[in-house]
Each structure stands twice: as structure tokens, then as C-alpha cells.
Amino acid sequence: VIDISKLYAQTGMFTYDPGFTSTGSCESKITYIDGDEGVLLYRGYPIEQIAEGGDFLDTCYLLLYGELPTSEQKLDFVKRVTNHTMVHEQMSRFFQGFRRDAHPMAIMVGSVGALSAFYHDSTDISDPTQRMIASIRMIAKMPTLAAMAFKYSIGQPFMYPQNDLDYATNFLQMCFAVPCEPYKANPILSKAMDRIFILHADHEQNASTSTVRLAGSSGANPFACIAAGIASLWGPAHGGANEAALKMLAEIGSVDRIPEYIKRSKDKNDSFRLMGFGHRVYKHYDPRAKIMQQTCHEVLKEVGINDPLLDVAMELERIALSDDYFIEKKLYPNVDFYSGITLRAMGFPTDMFTVLFAVARTVGWIAQWKEMIEDPAQKIGRPRQLYSGATRRDYVAEGKRK
Ligand code: ACO
Numbered sequence: 001v002i003d004i005s006k007l008y009a010q011t012g013m014f015t016y017d018p019g020f021t022s023t024g025s026c027e028s029k030i031t032y033i034d035g036d037e038g039v040l041l042y043r044g045y046p047i048e049q050i051a052e053g054g055d056f057l058d059t060c061y062l063l064l065y066g067e068l069p070t071s072e073q074k075l076d077f078v079k080r081v082t083n084h085t086m087v088h089e090q091m092s093r094f095f096q097g098f099r100r101d102a103h104p105m106a107i108m109v110g111s112v113g114a115l116s117a118f119y120h121d122s123t124d125i126s127d128p129t130q131r132m133i134a135s136i137r138m139i140a141k142m143p144t145l146a147a148m149a150f151k152y153s154i155g156q157p158f159m160y161p162q163n164d165l166d167y168a169t170n171f172l173q174m175c176f177a178v179p180c181e182p183y184k185a186n187p188i189l190s191k192a193m194d195r196i197f198i199l200h201a202d203h204e205q206n207a208s209t210s211t212v213r214l215a216g217s218s219g220a221n222p223f224a225c226i227a228a229g230i231a232s233l234w235g236p237a238h239g240g241a242n243e244a245a246l247k248m249l250a251e252i253g254s255v256d257r258i259p260e261y262i263k264r265s266k267d268k269n270d271s272f273r274l275m276g277f278g279h280r281v282y283k284h285y286d287p288r289a290k291i292m293q294q295t296c297h298e299v300l301k302e303v304g305i306n307d308p309l310l311d312v313a314m315e316l317e318r319i320a321l322s323d324d325y326f327i328e329k330k331l332y333p334n335v336d337f338y339s340g341i342t343l344r345a346m347g348f349p350t351d352m353f354t355v356l357f358a359v360a361r362t363v364g365w366i367a368q369w370k371e372m373i374e375d376p377a378q379k380i381g382r383p384r385q386l387y388s389g390a391t392r393r394d395y396v397a398e399g400k401r402k
Contacts, residue, residue, distance in 0.1 A: 104150060
């Protein structure tokens with residue numbers, strides 16, 4: 001049935017690699033991961049150092065341009081981003097079309113996809129200036145759209161961006177401020193938000209980034225490509241894992257129930273997995289998870305919450321890391337394991353978690369999209385398949401079918 005030799009003859013080589021576990025889809029200079037050692041570098045800089053010393057817009061500049069900005073370049077970049085934080089006024093009417101109880105990720109897929117209808121003056125991908133304007137627009141407008149999705153879901157009026165605030169504080173303001181009341185920024189929460197954005201900014205060829213590249217390889221406009229990335233990110237095996245991890249911790253509920261869930265996660269007849277554990281690339285502790293754990297402690301201390309789910313999480317981690325099954329399969333907590341508890345303590349409902357991930361990852365998607373468009377070796381993505389269907393047969397007229 002399957003004539004691999006024919007395919008081989010056509011292409012010179014044919015590989016069958018479900019999940020692309022050993023297929024490099026592109027060359028990239030943006031992000032490096034050493035999964036065995038637990039190393040993550042953005043343009044060569046370790047994530048720990050960026051999270052400690054940098055801020056999110058520094059990270060955006062670095063990912064987009066390849067170098068850290070000088071003070072002058074940073075000032076100019078911040079100015080360009082803040083110039084674009086507003087969304088077209090008609091976007092707010094567009095939002096009214098969604099049901100009140102729509103998942104904010106559904107709203108994000110729709111509204112980001114619609115950006116190309118509002119900003120067609122930056123959709124000519126052959127023009128480097130338009131490509132950069134579209135990139136800046138995406139980075140600037142994502143927090144605004146995400147906050148609008150949140151406000152819409154809780155029935156509160158949209159808050160406009162305040163361009164005198166830094167990126168993370170402005171986002172928190174748009175989410176949590178209410179009209180006629182001055183917004184009191186909390187520097188610890190702003191720092192935590194900024195760090196969460198840094199940690200999620202890029203992660204080489206994961207499912208959503210590969211989706212953005214594949215969509216973009218046909219020449220689709222950047223807004224449409226990012227919308228495709230958001231759709232891919234939504235799944236529980238990817239960006240939806242932080243929401244799933246928190247739900248799991250809540251379901252476990254108390255430390256004494258952990259062994260039952262550990263047992264279930266190892267049972268091959270049970271589809272249950274420990275959410276926030278395991279990673280396709282990291283076969284070592286995810287370096288982002290360590291920073292996330294520390295950020296989680298800082299946020300809980302600041303807001304004065306003694307969250308029993310943190311106790312469940314820490315005990316679950318302790319038990320799993322000394323369990324033969326997890327050791328043998330090299331399953332460690334990933335970045336999503338502690339981010340849910342942190343975001344909840346900051347006041348976000350679970351269905352916003354993946355939205356925040358999308359806000360952060362937008363710069364990675366756009367940097368990867370730009371790199372692909374600017375790569376002279378770029379071609380439309382067109383994987384082959386291993387056909388295992390019927391061999392040739394004659395068409396049967398409707399009345400004669402059995
Ligand atoms: N709990 C229990 N067992 C697990 C887990 C887990 N979380 N993750 C993997 N395993 C087991 C699998 O059952 C499999 O066992 P087997 O070899 O006996 O069949 C083995 O480990 C390998 O798992 P795969 O699914 O083949 O590994 P893959 O690399 O394809 O999957 C993934 C990685 C999707 C992240 C997986 O570990 C998982 O589902 N984790 C939970 C969801 C999650 O946290 N996702 C977030 C990823 S990070 C991110 O997107 C930011």
C-alpha cells in the first residue's frame with residue numbers, strides 16, 4: 001500500500017518523524033536550548049541573567065534585533081512600542097460580538113486575527129519597514145487586547161493604556177484598574193509580571209512557534225500568523241498547561257492525596273498526567289521553572305496569601321523528583337508548574353493564564369517570523385506524509401454502493 005521507494009526517488013530522502021522529535025525545521029539564531037543540561041539562552045544570554053538584570057522590553061529588543069539595546073536604542077524602542085499600545089476604536093465594537101462567557105483565548109484568536117483588517121497598512125511582508133511596524137504593533141497591542149478580553153469577560157469597561165507606565169505595570173493597570181479610581185501600582189507585582197513575560201518570551205521551535213512559521217511560510221500576513229500561533233498555544237499540552245496544572249493542584253487539594261495522583265499518572269490505563277511536568281526538550285529541570293518558583297514565593301509573600309496549593313505543589317514536586325518513574329523518564333517540573341499559583345495570587349482567573357503566555361510569546365513568534373521571512377533559504381513549509389490508506393480502486397455510483 002505504501003510505496004516509500006517512489007517518494008524516496010522523488011525527494012532523495014524521506015523521513016517519517018511523528019511530532020518532529022528529531023527533525024530540524026529551520027536554522028535560527030534566536031534561542032538555544034540544551035535540554036539535557038537545563039540551559040536556555042536568548043541570543044546567547046542565559047535566561048537567569050536576563051530575568052535578573054533585564055526587563056521585558058530589553059528582551060523584546062534582544063530577540064528582534066539580536067543585541068541588547070544601548071540606553072539610546074532602548075529609549076527609542078520603548079517610545080515606538082508605547083506609541084502603538086492603543087487599538088483601533090472599532091476593535092471595542094468588534095469585542096461586543098463575542099459572548100460574555102467566551103474563553104478569553106477564543107477572543108484572542110479572533111481579535112488578533114482581525115488585526116489585519118484594521119492595520120492593513122503593515123501587511124506588505126516584502127517591505128522591511130512594514131515588517132518592523134507590524135512587529136512593534138503586535139508587541140504593543142497584545143497586552144491591550146488581552147486586558148480587553150479580561151475586562152470583557154468580567155463585564156467591566158475597558159481601560160485605556162497609560163503610556164507613562166512600564167510595559168508590565170501598564171498591562172496590570174489595564175486589567176485591574178477601574179474608572180474614576182487611581183491605579184496603585186505594586187512594584188513587586190509589576191516585577192513579577194515582567195519576569196513572567198521574560199520567561200515565556202521565546203522557546204525555539206515549539207508547537208505554536210512552528211505554527212507561526214508554517215503559516216508565515218506561505219506569505220500570510222503577520223497578524224494572521226500570530227493568530228494561528230495563539231490557536232496552537234491554547235492546547236493543554238502546550239500553553240494551556242498552566243491552567244491545567246492549577247486545576248490539577250486544586251483537584252488534588254491536599255498533601256495527603258498526592259500519592260493517589262502520582263500513582264494515577266504512572267498508570268498506562270489512565271490518561272491522567274501530572275500537568276506542569278515533563279517537556280519535549282528538557283530532560284533536566286526547566287531553568288524557567290526555578291525562576292518561576294522563586295517569583296511565586298515573592299508574589300505570595302507580597303500579597304499575604306498562604307495558598308495551600310503551593311504546599312501541594314512543593315510536596316508533589318518533592319515526591320515526584322524522588323520517584324523512580326519520573327527519574328527514569330526524566331520528568332521535571334516545567335515553567336507552567338508554578339506560574340498558575342503565581343498568576344492566581346496576582347488576581348488572574350485561570351482562563352486568563354494562557355492569554356498571558358500569549359502576550360509574552362508574541363515577541364518570540366514575531367522574531368521567528370521575521371527571521372524566517374528574511375532568510376534567503378526560506379520556502380513554503382510542505383511536509384510529506386506516510387500514506388496508509390486504500391490502494392487505487394474504481395469509483396462506485398451511489399445506487400451501487402454496499
Ligand atoms: N505525567 C506522567 N507521565 C508523563 C508525563 C506527565 N506529565 N509526561 C510524560 N510522561 C510519560 C509518558 O506517559 C511517556 O511514558 P511511556 O514512555 O511509558 O509511554 C513518557 O513520559 C514520554 O512522554 P511523551 O508524551 O512521549 O513525551 P513528549 O515529549 O511527547 O511530551 C509533554 C512532552 C507533552 C510536555 C508531556 O510531558 C506532557 O503531556 N506533560 C504534561 C503537560 C504539560 O505540562 N505541558 C507543558 C509543556 S511546557 C510548555 O508548553 C510551556
